[in-house]
Amino acid sequence: xxxxxxxxxxxxxxxxxxxxxxxxxxxxxxxxxxxxxxxxxxxxxxxxxxxxxxxxxxxxxxxxxxxxxxxxxxxxxxxxxxxxxxxxxxxxxxxxxxxxxxxxxxxxxxxxxxxxxxxxxxxxxxxxxxxxxxxxxxxxxxxxxxxxxxxxxxxxxxxxxxxxxxxxxxxxxxxxxxxxxxxxxxxxxxxxxxxxxxxxxxxxxxxxxxxxxxxxxxxxxxxxxxxxxxxxxxxxxxxxxxxxxxxxxxxxxxxxxxxxxxxxxxxxxxxxxxxxxxxxxxxxxxxxxxxxxxxxxxxxxxxxxxxxxxxxxxxxxxxxxxxxxxxxxxxxxxxxxxxxxxxxxxxxxxxxxxxxxxxxxxxxxxxxxxxxxxxxxxxxxxxxxxxxxxxxxxxxxxxxxxxxxxxxxxxxxxxxxxxxxxxxxxxxxxxxxxxxxxxxxxxx
Numbered sequence: 001x002x003x004x005x006x007x008x009x010x011x012x013x014x015x016x017x018x019x020x021x022x023x024x025x026x027x028x029x030x031x032x033x034x035x036x037x038x039x040x041x042x043x044x045x046x047x048x049x050x051x052x053x054x055x056x057x058x059x060x061x062x063x064x065x066x067x068x069x070x071x072x073x074x075x076x077x078x079x080x081x082x083x084x085x086x087x088x089x090x091x092x093x094x095x096x097x098x099x100x101x102x103x104x105x106x107x108x109x110x111x112x113x114x115x116x117x118x119x120x121x122x123x124x125x126x127x128x129x130x131x132x133x134x135x136x137x138x139x140x141x142x143x144x145x146x147x148x149x150x151x152x153x154x155x156x157x158x159x160x161x162x163x164x165x166x167x168x169x170x171x172x173x174x175x176x177x178x179x180x181x182x183x184x185x186x187x188x189x190x191x192x193x194x195x196x197x198x199x200x201x202x203x204x205x206x207x208x209x210x211x212x213x214x215x216x217x218x219x220x221x222x223x224x225x226x227x228x229x230x231x232x233x234x235x236x237x238x239x240x241x242x243x244x245x246x247x248x249x250x251x252x253x254x255x256x257x258x259x260x261x262x263x264x265x266x267x268x269x270x271x272x273x274x275x276x277x278x279x280x281x282x283x284x285x286x287x288x289x290x291x292x293x294x295x296x297x298x299x300x301x302x303x304x305x306x307x308x309x310x311x312x313x314x315x316x317x318x319x320x321x322x323x324x325x326x327x328x329x330x331x332x333x334x335x336x337x338x339x340x341x342x343x344x345x346x347x348x349x350x351x352x353x354x355x356x357x358x359x360x361x362x363x364x365x366x367x368x369x370x371x372x373x374x375x376x377x378x379x380x381x382x383x384x385x386x387x388x389x390x391x392x393x394x395x396x397x398x399x400x401x402x403x404x405x406x407x408x409x410x411x412x413x414x415x416x417x418x419x420x421x422x423x424x425x426x427x428x429x430x431x432x433x434x435x436x437x438x439x440x441x442x443x444x
Contacts, residue, residue: 005049005050005051006025006049006050006058006060006074006080007047007048007049007050007079007080008023008047008048008060008079008080008081008082009042009045009046009047009048009079009080009081009082010023010042010046010047010048010062010069010082010083010084011046011081011082011083011084012067012083012084013067013083013084013085013086015083016046017042017044017045017046017047018042018046018062018064018067018084019042019043019044019045019046020041020042020064021041021042021046021062021063021064021067021082021084022040022041022062022063022064023040023041023042023048023050023060023061023062023082024060024061024063025050025058025059025060025061042062058073058074059073059074060074060080060082061082062082062084063084063087063139064084066086066087066089066139067084067085067086067087068084068085068087068139069082069083069084069085070085087139087140088139088140089137089138089139089140090137090138090139090140090169091135091136091137091169092111092124092135092136092137092138092144092169092170092171093133093134093135093169093170093171094109094133094134094135094170094171094172094173095128095131095132095133095134095172095173096109096128096132096134096148096173096174096175097132097172097173097174097175098174098175099174099175102132103128103130103131103132103133104128104132104148104175105128105129105130105131105132106127106128107127107128107132107148108125108126108127108148109125109126109127109128109134109136109146109147109148109173110124110125110146110147110148111123111124111125111136111138111144111145111146112144112145112146112147123138123139123144124136124137124138146171146173148173148175179224180220180221180222180224181199181220181221181224181231181252182218182219182220182221182251182252183218183219183220183231183251183252183253183254184213184216184217184218184219184251184252184253184254185197185213185217185219185233185235185254185256186217186253186254186255186256187235187237187238187256187258188238188256188257188258190255191217192213192215192216192217192218193213193217193235193238193256194212194213194217194235194236195212195213195217195219195233195234195235195238195254195256196210196211196212196233196234196235197210197211197212197213197219197221197231197232197233197234198210198211198231198232199221199224199230199231199232230242230243230244231243231252231254233254233256235256235324236323236324237258237259237323237324238256238257238258238259238324239256239257239258239259239324239325239326240324241254241256259323259324259325259326260323260325260326260327260350260351261321261322261323261324261325261350261351262280262321262322262325262330262332262348262350262351262352262353262354263319263320263321263322263353263354264319264320264321264332264348264353264354264355264356265314265317265318265319265320265354265355265356266278266314266318266320266343266356266357266358267318267355267356267357267358268341268357268358271318272314272317272318272319273314273318273358274314274315274316274317274318275313275314275316276313276314276318276334277311277312277313277334277335277336278311278312278313278314278320278332278333278334278335278343279310279311279332279333279334279335280310280322280325280330280331280332280333281310281330281331281333281391281393281394282328282329282330282331282391283328283329283330283331283345283346283347283348283390283391310322310324311335325350326350327350328349328350329347329348329349329350330347330348330349330350331345331346331347331348331390331391331392332345332348332354332356333345333392333393340360340361340406341358341359341360341361342358342359342360342361342406342407342408343356343357343358343359343408344357344359344387344388344408344410345387345388345390345391345392345408346390347390359408359409360409361406361407361408361409362406362407362408362409362430362431362432362433362434363404363405363406363407363433363434364404364405364407364412364414364428364430364433364434364435364436365402365403365404365405365433365434365435365436366402366403366404366405366414366426366435366436366437366438367401367402367435367436367437367438368400368401368402368403368416368438368439368440369401369437369438369439369440370439370440370441370442371439371440371441371442381416381417382394382395382416382417383395383403383414383415383416383417384414384415384417385405385407385412385413385414385415386412386413386415387407387408387410387411387412387413388410388411389411389413392407392408393405407430409430409431409432410429410430410431411427411428411429412427412428412429412430413425413426413427414426414428414436414438416438416440422440422441422442424438424439424440424441426438
């Protein structure tokens with residue numbers, strides 16, 4: 001439920017409490033990795049606490065400059081124990097130059113890790129020398145987010161979000177011109193509306209957190225790189241809107257339209273089920289290619305924003321209402337599987353009434369074999385499940401050999417999509433706990 005507290009302990013390689021370790025977390029639900037900016041630090045006794053956590057399935061990671069824990073899934077209501085272990089390091093080097101190719105001295109280079117979400121604690125930092133060169137030793141990771149600060153106004157680092165590190169660890173950085181993106185968001189009635197906005201550059205989030213409009217519906221995003229952009233705008237009760245544009249200095253006017261709604265009730269054995277967190281997702285089983293295109297183009301910020309209007313709780317009478325929906329068919333599923341109970345997904349048309357029933361779930365275990373070399377681009381997989389042809393879940397996980405799902409019984413499809421690999425649909429019919437083998441292949 002919304003507002004829960006997660007507590008845990010960080011210990012070092014020898015098992016003793018470890019202080020000042022950075023705790024970051026991701027939620028793997030209904031889309032790509034949800035980005036949570038911020039985190040927690042372990043106290044002197046190794047403990048940490050995170051309050052106000054929204055519903056969902058979370059994974060935690062603890063790390064320092066030279067130590068890191070494994071990514072650990074949280075079991076609801078149980079304390080978390082994260083044990084640190086030494087990590088391999090790499091010497092990153094490079095140069096920082098302006099748009100004319102001239103070196104930039106005394107600029108601060110910040111290197112962030114990008115393997116489990118995007119927290120803002122740098123793996124390493126340094127200043128450029130007189131010739132624009134820089135070097136820093138950081139934990140070896142598949143990819144990094146690299147930012148440069150202390151630039152002149154109107155300059156911005158050319159996007160290096162998730163840059164794959166070359167074998168020699170050398171990355172040249174280029175500074176380009178930038179501009180501010182300003183605008184105003186209006187609701188369906190033409191009046192200002194409270195909205196959340198994510199800006200994306202070259203198909204990725206550019207490391208920027210979503211922002212909120214002020215009381216007059218205005219927003220301002222500073223120092224965006226010039227070029228193609230997407231603005232993703234979400235407001236309660238309205239259809240989310242994606243705007244393609246580039247910063248030109250002119251104000252962006254966003255007019256949202258009112259969305260459709262779906263109301264319903266949730267019961268078990270005829271009894272209303274209060275205070276159950278529900279999520280609504282598109283019901284259609286899109287093709288694997290369409291899902292891969294969605295993954296590449298929309299990235300990770302969109303599910304976080306959509307959760308603002310697509311995750312709700314049933315009231316004291318087991319009733320619920322989703323708003324801000326587009327026309328079409330939708331599937332309503334629980335955020336968490338409680339007491340081995342779930343909801344058999346069924347397509348519900350926008351504007352219709354949904355009578356949902358909690359049913360016993362089954363456990364499906366997928367054992368994964370990858371045929372080919374695993375490179376950095378294959379380190380994150382998007383995994384979706386469908387039951388009787390209706391979408392049930394979409395999750396993002398770091399690559400591993402085994403995944404476990406709690407699903408309704410029926411005809412089940414497990415879809416795995418990743419960059420640099422062939423998409424895979426595995427179908428089975430299951431009425432009880434079962435295991436399935438899935439073989440993935442590298443794209444040729």
